[in-house]
Amino acid sequence: MATTHKTRMLIIGSGPAGLSAAIYGARAGMEPIVVQGLQPGGQLTITTDVENYPGFREVIQGPWLMQEMQAQAEHVGTRMMWDTITSVDLTGDVFVAQGDSGDTYEGDTLVIATGAQAKWLGVPGEQELSGKGVSACATCDGFFYRGKKVVVIGGGNTAVEEALYLTNHATEVVLIHRRDSLRAEKILQDRLFAHPKITTLWNKRIDRFLAGADGQLRALALIDTETGEQGEILTDGAFVAIGHAPATELFKGKLAMDETGYLIVEPGTPKTDIPGVFAAGDVSDHVYRQAITAAGTGCMAALDAERYLAAKHFAGVTETVQY
């Protein structure tokens, strides 16, 4: 039977942003509800080694970290829901979200932590070798390629930034693009072309990712987009850098977002253009996209949600809320 769940803080998304908001919200007595979505634990559940989340000297596993975060959130009083939100109504005093299960969720405040997914090429070998030489995040995985050769695939700002970042670790970085010029900003291109460790391969599309006998990425099969000629490039790592897609379909026409779909927040805060609705993590961050930044903004969202409710309570329903 369909049920209506009410809470002082409704959180959509169970990655580092959503679960950190839940930990802070629960400890502030807001009895949060987290609707987990199709990827409980978020993006870190599809990776293996995590070496940059503070507090752990040794390499930890992404899925383990998210299990611990969820256990901590539950331990302090969060209710976790196996459901996916299919529509939201942000027009009233209470924010209403409809679950795929038929259940309805009502929150006095709403934290949106639906994340963003890396775009992949969708060619053979890519998903099979993800975490075994294929990555979509140089900041996350670049460190593992110290003294090695890597390739970066893409032609926009992300690709150029990833290539430049990887020069801190790799001895050789090859940027592969399917056209003969880049879309990236000129200043980034200038840095790229001037860098002694970086070379470019133009007019090449990736046909497939090839594994070695050890099951790790060995090479990329390429096709020249002009001549159709086939080739191969040997590499230790491949970084797919063709952009990210924020999960904001639900909020189109309801919340301010930029041209690529990221939710717009007041600078330095998680506040959206609707008071009481907050955005945390990758859904509003196309720059940093890290577990620690997602957790940090999740914490900020919970603190601001608590302040919003306190101010609302103090002002009474007829006055403007200042928080």
Ligand SMILES: Cc1cc2nc3c(=O)[nH]c(=O)nc-3n(C[C@H](O)[C@H](O)[C@H](O)COP(=O)(O)OP(=O)(O)OC[C@H]3O[C@@H](n4cnc5c(N)ncnc54)[C@H](O)[C@@H]3O)c2cc1C
């Ligand atoms: C392969 C890989 C490796 C990475 N490695 C690292 C690393 O080593 N270190 C690091 O700091 N970062 C790493 N990252 C980046 C990091 O995972 C993200 O920055 C972080 O997970 C973002 O957290 P988030 O909470 O904003 O969103 P996400 O983790 O993306 O979580 C989004 C959540 O929203 C839920 N959701 C979406 N839509 C709905 C809906 N309609 N209803 C309900 N729920 C919904 C999803 O189910 C999910 O639980 C990696 C990312 C990837 C893909």
